[in-house]
Amino acid sequence: MVAFARDFDPQPFHLDDAAAGASFFGRLIASGWYTAALTMRMLTDAQLDISGGLIGAGTESLRWPTPLVPGDTIHLRADVLDVRPSRSRPEIGIVRVRLQTLRDDGSAVQEMIASLVVPRR
Amino acid sequence: MVAFARDFDPQPFHLDDAAAGASFFGRLIASGWYTAALTMRMLTDAQLDISGGLIGAGTESLRWPTPLVPGDTIHLRADVLDVRPSRSRPEIGIVRVRLQTLRDDGSAVQEMIASLVVPRR
Numbered sequence: 743m744v745a746f747a748r749d750f751d752p753q754p755f756h757l758d759d760a761a762a763g764a765s766f767f768g769r770l771i772a773s774g775w776y777t778a779a780l781t782m783r784m785l786t787d788a789q790l791d792i793s794g795g796l797i798g799a800g801t802e803s804l805r806w807p808t809p810l811v812p813g814d815t816i817h818l819r820a821d822v823l824d825v826r827p828s829r830s831r832p833e834i835g836i837v838r839v840r841l842q843t844l845r846d847d848g849s850a851v852q853e854m855i856a857s858l859v860v861p862r863r
Numbered sequence: 864m865v866a867f868a869r870d871f872d873p874q875p876f877h878l879d880d881a882a883a884g885a886s887f888f889g890r891l892i893a894s895g896w897y898t899a900a901l902t903m904r905m906l907t908d909a910q911l912d913i914s915g916g917l918i919g920a921g922t923e924s925l926r927w928p929t930p931l932v933p934g935d936t937i938h939l940r941a942d943v944l945d946v947r948p949s950r951s952r953p954e955i956g957i958v959r960v961r962l963q964t965l966r967d968d969g970s971a972v973q974e975m976i977a978s979l980v981v982p983r984r
Contacts, residue, residue, distance in 0.1 A: 755916065799926065
């Protein structure tokens, strides 16, 4: 968590316990982008049977309701919201998924709605 | 780019030239989350004078119009769209920014609109 922050989000509240204690958050927290990266890893590990792989076109919303902190245990919940042909490219389809990154008590560290690109039959 | 993919997005088109050549993309590309992480790093390096640090509440949109590929040189364009008091928490404000991650020719590898949390006077 701290190594990721050192590379990509080197702010005091992501790097150092003492500096984090004096910050807005009052404690060391993960970069939201680390939470996003872990979420992607859980999604690839889930080995969903999506043709062509997990190709993200983007997200229409991405929120970090509470920050990920040391000691948290998280899992991923994925719900397919809808599946439709692309308007501009007939050979592909768009799968909208809600991805919730949750602690065991159900509280969320990340919630997003993402669009995946898939080849059509 | 490949090291990031190995940790967080281990799919063939992010890891290996030959496998990537046979994929949807036809070549090795960066994980979108790597593009997002690099964008965050450019934002912290910019040392914007935002009180309390760069605290993201989330994004209302995040898109990867074209994938980042080896050899690309990118920079960040940040535009403040608006600044308003939080509705639920009077001690903080919300700064909406459009963040465009661009190649030198102006083509975008990422576009997002993000909300930052800032303390109020």
